[in-house]
Amino acid sequence: MSEMFVGIDLGGTNIKIGLFDSELKLISKTSVATKADMGPEVVIDKMARTAKRLLVKADLTLQDVVAVGIGTPGPAKYSEGIIIRSTNMPKFKNVPICKMLNEKLGTPIVFDNDANVACWGEYAVGAGKGVKDMVFFTLGTGIGGGIINNGELVHGCDENAAELGHMIIYPDGRNCNCGQRGCVEAYASADSTARRAAEALEAGAQSSLKKVLDEKSEITSKDVYEHLAQGDKLAKEVTDGTAKALAITCINMLHTTEPRRIVFAGGMIAAGDVLLNRIKDFFNEHIWTIKSESVEICFATLGEDAGIIGAAALARHTNKQGKIK
């Protein structure tokens, strides 16, 4: 009997599943369409069948699986294994996903939100390896977060901790989708970065991005970084706005849970050092001078597999701790 772990990344579009050995080495992985409109029964059945197929291909059975980890966007009661609802899967309402999947697989199921799972993946085997205190940001449509304190994820009193995109850095600043003003997400997510560029162009700013907006009727953060590389002034200003907002948030996290490492993930890190170095510049400019700080700010390394790796890693950790149900 082997000691294997299955990691599942349940998204609105695709279900990604990976099979890992006890050292978290990827044995095999696959991706299938979620087809969330078929409802939770069908989706969960598909998850179970896909996992079993991966096992068969690897000459293994469910007996070889110690635990299965799942990550999905909230809101959910993670410790109770229930998806409360899901923006991208409208038919998922109060779904006891852990119970349902356990009935089909017979294995213990570990469940957490997608950002926490990706954070744990980076912590276990990615950019956070070797530290005990880490903060994690995903820079996508919004900004998600995860906090690891003394080797454990911080969940908070209602399992909604680490909503780091909604830390307010400019009170009375830009409106955020959440109803607050001045959230870091309203400045530094991929969407907000692109939106700030578009707004500046609409207000008459001179930039090579003008042509992109005229031709495509929209701008993406990728456009901003491409034009930044070509020396565009507006692209630089917009990038600086993003980097400064993220740097202030890093400082605030340093003064909160004091991580040794801060890891950025998500689509926008494709921008590379041009973004990372500006974040570090603003961090150094704004951080206190009464003591020197050794926090490391870096990009994630696991890429798109962070979800399945993290889910498997969290299942392994929860099992090791004897906290598995």
Place this chain on the structure above:
Amino acid sequence: MSEMFVGIDLGGTNIKIGLFDSELKLISKTSVATKADMGPEVVIDKMARTAKRLLVKADLTLQDVVAVGIGTPGPAKYSEGIIIRSTNMPKFKNVPICKMLNEKLGTPIVFDNDANVACWGEYAVGAGKGVKDMVFFTLGTGIGGGIINNGELVHGCDENAAELGHMIIYPDGRNCNCGQRGCVEAYASADSTARRAAEALEAGAQSSLKKVLDEKSEITSKDVYEHLAQGDKLAKEVTDGTAKALAITCINMLHTTEPRRIVFAGGMIAAGDVLLNRIKDFFNEHIWTIKSESVEICFATLGEDAGIIGAAALARHTNKQGKIK
């Protein structure tokens, strides 16, 4: 043999010592002048002798003491029991306080910074009782902080977590003593509250506080709240600035470690409901609308004894956990 705990609050001016039973009921307490200029040997010897005297008076001996807790301002290596240096006790440099006190008392010593110790006191037997996730602020000359996550203090990678006064809420805002700009401490500490009032008066603001400044050449936060009670407009503006800064910080903590309760302590809470209610008003005005929050914002209840109670409570907790050295 009883199971007693000693709590010590080591400050630059006074050493407060309390003797507590296993339910953290105060048996007796005392306060002696620190006389820090006599150096660490003398001060630590005085701590030991004073503790022994409390025991004798209560018909107890060191055999009855399970553990001794000490809180003191940093910077220190708390887990190693060493005071690195101290602003108010210049002769304290790299003092192995735990080892030195243990040699005199023979009991295990638990050591943490003063804000964490007071935070733990409120958590164990004060305003934080009954929750597992709490955030704590002391509003004094500066703003100190403590975070309890899932029933444990958050210490961070270098034992400098929860420097909550230095969370930046207005990037490029007011200068803070720490070298940053826009820290909540630069707006909402007792000193900053008074300073903002004085600055407004010097800039020509009309206020009944003008007479205070002219007569005493200085203004305290107590003056601000007294004149607020009398309906002074400037006092109201200054208080609102303090309350808003604290409310934004509460929101940021909610999105970070998600406490069930946020507790404010320190001299400034003498202002009472007039301050607390404004903090809640600004919190409700600025918090997101996508979900309702049930965090409770309240004032500390232990008063000046928080330091000794917290030190004894932390000693008891550390002992219960089997982590005592």
